[in-house]
Amino acid sequence: MKPIRIAVSGMHRGENPQPGASIAAAIRQAWPDAFIVGLVYNAFESGVYVAGGPDVCHAMPYPTAGLGPYLTRLAEVRAATPFDWFIPTLDAEIVMLAGASEELAELGIGVRLPDPAVLARCGKAQLSALAEHCEVATPATAIARDVGEALEHAEAAGYPVFLKGPFYDAVLVHNPAGLAAAGAAILADWGPPLLVQEPLLGTEFNVMGLGDGKGGLLGSCALRKLIVSDKGKGNGSVVVRDLRLDEITRRVMAATHWSGPFELEFIRDQRDDGYRLIEINPRFPAWVGFPAQLGANFPAAWVEWMLQRPVRLLPQPAPGRFFLRHQIEVSGDMGQISALLDALPNSINHNLTSNSISA
Amino acid sequence: MTVETDLTRLEDLMLNERGFVFDPNTGESYQVSGTGLLCLRALQRGASIDEVVAQLVTSHDVERITVRCDVDAFLWDLKQLGWL
Numbered sequence: 498m499k500p501i502r503i504a505v506s507g508m509h510r511g512e513n514p515q516p517g518a519s520i521a522a523a524i525r526q527a528w529p530d531a532f533i534v535g536l537v538y539n540a541f542e543s544g545v546y547v548a549g550g551p552d553v554c555h556a557m558p559y560p561t562a563g564l565g566p567y568l569t570r571l572a573e574v575r576a577a578t579p580f581d582w583f584i585p586t587l588d589a590e591i592v593m594l595a596g597a598s599e600e601l602a603e604l605g606i607g608v609r610l611p612d613p614a615v616l617a618r619c620g621k622a623q624l625s626a627l628a629e630h631c632e633v634a635t636p637a638t639a640i641a642r643d644v645g646e647a648l649e650h651a652e653a654a655g656y657p658v659f660l661k662g663p664f665y666d667a668v669l670v671h672n673p674a675g676l677a678a679a680g681a682a683i684l685a686d687w688g689p690p691l692l693v694q695e696p697l698l699g700t701e702f703n704v705m706g707l708g709d710g711k712g713g714l715l716g717s718c719a720l721r722k723l724i725v726s727d728k729g730k731g732n733g734s735v736v737v738r739d740l741r742l743d744e745i746t747r748r749v750m751a752a753t754h755w756s757g758p759f760e761l762e763f764i765r766d767q768r769d770d771g772y773r774l775i776e777i778n779p780r781f782p783a784w785v786g787f788p789a790q791l792g793a794n795f796p797a798a799w800v801e802w803m804l805q806r807p808v809r810l811l812p813q814p815a816p817g818r819f820f821l822r823h824q825i826e827v828s829g830d831m832g833q834i835s836a837l838l839d840a841l842p843n844s845i846n847h848n849l850t851s852n853s854i855s856a
Numbered sequence: 857m858t859v860e861t862d863l864t865r866l867e868d869l870m871l872n873e874r875g876f877v878f879d880p881n882t883g884e885s886y887q888v889s890g891t892g893l894l895c896l897r898a899l900q901r902g903a904s905i906d907e908v909v910a911q912l913v914t915s916h917d918v919e920r921i922t923v924r925c926d927v928d929a930f931l932w933d934l935k936q937l938g939w940l
Contacts, residue, residue: 700883721883737883738868765882770938816880817870 504534507586508544518544519786520796527797540837546829553578560589582607588664619777631748641691644680650693659694662687702763708755716811718788735819787820
């Protein structure tokens with residue numbers, strides 16, 4: 498069988514980890530001879546330098562540069578190191594590429610992404626309507642185009658409120674000054690809209706899964722966060738099994754015909770013990786490597802699905818299994834950093850196994 | 857007397873010999889005493905409150921009325937956790 502050649506983005510771990518390095522590891526777990534191309538935005542993305550990480554890495558322009566430059570660069574990368582499939586892992590990439598399957602196919606790059614309309618329906622701005630359709634509660638949320646509107650919404654709702662960006666960032670603000678500062682920062686990083694959301698007290702739960710695009714599931718795994726970082730990241734979580742979470746997940750899949758990886762974020766509201774759907778992430782979460790260690794290799798299943806091979810339903814990891822995020826130091830060479838920094842617009846590869854760099 | 861229980865929640869509890877209890881529904885974990893562990897295991901087997909009390913009286917040589925009070929208090933705690 499032809500070795501799998503696949504590109505993966507989101508290689509950074511550390512304080513605000515991305516899923517790419519774990520996806521690469523999970524793919525290698527299933528296919529040790531897979532050829533993995535790491536697509537990075539920053540030479541300090543730590544997953545680049547991990548043993549067993551990507552075979553080759555290339556620097557990419559940020560999605561904010563636009564689809565044209567991004568596709569041009571993908572074509573360059575593919576010409577330098579051919580690959581057949583691409584798993585984008587960052588929200589901004591997915592939003593940009595969801596409507597570009599045909600353009601990517603013309604480049605010889607296969608992707609499986611949710612339909613743009615479905616993606617929009619699951620975005621933060623429209624989540625309340627979808628949640629209502631799925632009969633799951635969401636926190637009260639108002640959408641603002643700018644800081645001024647956000648201030649009005651927060652005044653009406655009463656402080657504190659969560660201020661969120663369209664893709665990332667959620668800041669609990671306690672007064673207008675805090676909102677203005679956080680709002681300006683979020684707008685600068687991610688652009689509009691801003692979301693003003695009621696804060697909820699309760700425990701955070703996440704469900705990761707794979708939608709089959711027909712309203713069904715190829716597998717799912719539900720966690721409760723045990724340790725939450727000051728950025729809201731789950732630095733430790735335990736597998737749970739609550740039939741209510743399973744049912745909500747099924748309803749969301751049925752309503753959206755979701756195709757591919759997703760993560761649903763919930764708070765179990767301590768007022769009534771009910772789940773509130775906070776967010777739908779259209780990608781693998783950073784903890785995707787955890788279930789892969791327990792026999793539920795979601796990235797491998799997704800690759801099988803993309804290759805149109807038969808996929809067996811993934812087993813649900815046993816409740817009580819937990820992960821703790823453990824930071825280690827990975828070592829690199831300044832030559833590698835330099836190669837990646839200089840890579841745009843021309844492709845430069847680096848071979849991690851031999852620690853050599855070649856143009 | 858029987859106790860109305862949400863057997864799914866109660867049965868799903870994961871217990872070990874040291875009294876560590878993990879609730880897979882909520883992800884919460886607890887530590888219970890030896891007698892608490894005995895109660896939980898008996899309830900998981902479908903024992904009635906009277907049977908639980910009788911078992912504790914036999915195994916701990918304590919007056920029945922005392923055991924009954926303690927068991928009622930324990931059951932109240934379990935109810936607050938949604939296990940009963």
